[in-house]
Amino acid sequence: MIRKTDSSLSLPFSMKIFAGIDIGGTTMNIGLVSEDGQVLDETVVPTCPEKGPEDALNRIAESLKQMLAAHRKKDCRGIGIGIPGLIDTDKGCILEASNLPGWESFSIIGHLSAKMNMPVFIENDANLAALGEYWLGAGHGADNLFMVTLGSGIGGAILAGGKILKMHPSAGEFGHMIIERSGATCTCGRRGCLETYISKHGFERMFREKQSGYPMSSVKPAENEPVSPQLLAEHASHGDILANLIFLEAGEALGIAISNVINLTGVTCILVGGGIANAWDLLQEPVMRSVERNVFKSILSGVSVCKAALGEKAGFMGAARLAVDSVSKHAREVL
Numbered sequence: 001m002i003r004k005t006d007s008s009l010s011l012p013f014s015m016k017i018f019a020g021i022d023i024g025g026t027t028m029n030i031g032l033v034s035e036d037g038q039v040l041d042e043t044v045v046p047t048c049p050e051k052g053p054e055d056a057l058n059r060i061a062e063s064l065k066q067m068l069a070a071h072r073k074k075d076c077r078g079i080g081i082g083i084p085g086l087i088d089t090d091k092g093c094i095l096e097a098s099n100l101p102g103w104e105s106f107s108i109i110g111h112l113s114a115k116m117n118m119p120v121f122i123e124n125d126a127n128l129a130a131l132g133e134y135w136l137g138a139g140h141g142a143d144n145l146f147m148v149t150l151g152s153g154i155g156g157a158i159l160a161g162g163k164i165l166k167m168h169p170s171a172g173e174f175g176h177m178i179i180e181r182s183g184a185t186c187t188c189g190r191r192g193c194l195e196t197y198i199s200k201h202g203f204e205r206m207f208r209e210k211q212s213g214y215p216m217s218s219v220k221p222a223e224n225e226p227v228s229p230q231l232l233a234e235h236a237s238h239g240d241i242l243a244n245l246i247f248l249e250a251g252e253a254l255g256i257a258i259s260n261v262i263n264l265t266g267v268t269c270i271l272v273g274g275g276i277a278n279a280w281d282l283l284q285e286p287v288m289r290s291v292e293r294n295v296f297k298s299i300l301s302g303v304s305v306c307k308a309a310l311g312e313k314a315g316f317m318g319a320a321r322l323a324v325d326s327v328s329k330h331a332r333e334v335l
C-alpha cells in the first residue's frame, strides 16, 4: 500500500471532510478531501477484481478507517465512488463494467454505507474525473466542459454549469464515435471508431499495419511484444518517422471527434486526460489543426483544448466532490 499524507495541512476543527474513491481494474485510489478541496490524505490499494466487490469494499473500508483515525478531529460526512462502467446511481450498483466482471447487481452503496455508517454515492469514473478537473483542475469554474480520458479505452464526459450531463447511463461512449465509416474493426464490433486510432489497441493496430513500409524505423519490438503508446511516444520524440506518423493520425482522429462534439453541443473548454495524454506534446498540433479545420468559425474563437491537470488524482477528487454536492443537496431537501 502506498501511503502519502500531507501532515502540513492544518484544517479548522469544524471543517467537514469527504472521502473520494476511484476504482480501476487494477488499483483503487482513495483520498480524504476537505469540503473546500484540500487533499488531506491519499492511498492506493490493489483492486483484485477477481475476489469480488465485497472483498474490495472491505479493504476500502479498512483503509478509510485507518485514514480517518489519523485525522480523528475531522468530521467525515460522506463517500463518493467512481466506477469504470455503466452505473445505476439510484440503486447504487453496476450495470456493466468489463474490468470488474461479476460485480454487477451487488449493492455497493448498501455494503459500504453499512460498514462506514455514512452516505455513499456512485457515478461513472469518466464523469467524476471531469468533475474533479472542474472543481480543482484545468477546468476550474468553466461554464461548460468536455473531458476526454485516453487510456486502454476512451472515456468522455460533459459538464454543463458544473453538473454531469447525461440522458442515459450508456451515454458518453466517446471512444466509439465513428470517424471513418469503412475503417478498421473496433473491439465493439463496429468499424472506424475513434478507439481504432487512439487507444492502446489503436496504436498497436496502426503500427502493425504500417511497419512494413518503414523498414528504417527504430521501433523494433520482439515477436509478440506489445507496442505501447508510451514506447511509440519515446521513439516519436527522438524523431522516428513511423512513430510520428502514428501520432499524427491519432491526433487528427481525436481532433475530428472533438470537433463533432463542439459543433453538436457548443462546449468550449476541452480537457484531454488519461495515460496517453502524457504524450500531449505529440498530439496537440494535429488535434488543434483538425479542430481549426472542422469547427464552425462562430464557435471556434472561444474554444480551448488543453491537457488535464490532476492526473490520476482527478477521479478521487471528483468522487469527493460528488459526495460534497450530494450531501448538501440532501440537507437542502430535508430543510
Ligand SMILES: [Zn+2]
Pocket: 175, 176, 186, 187, 188, 189, 190, 193, 195
Ligand atoms: Zn467501437
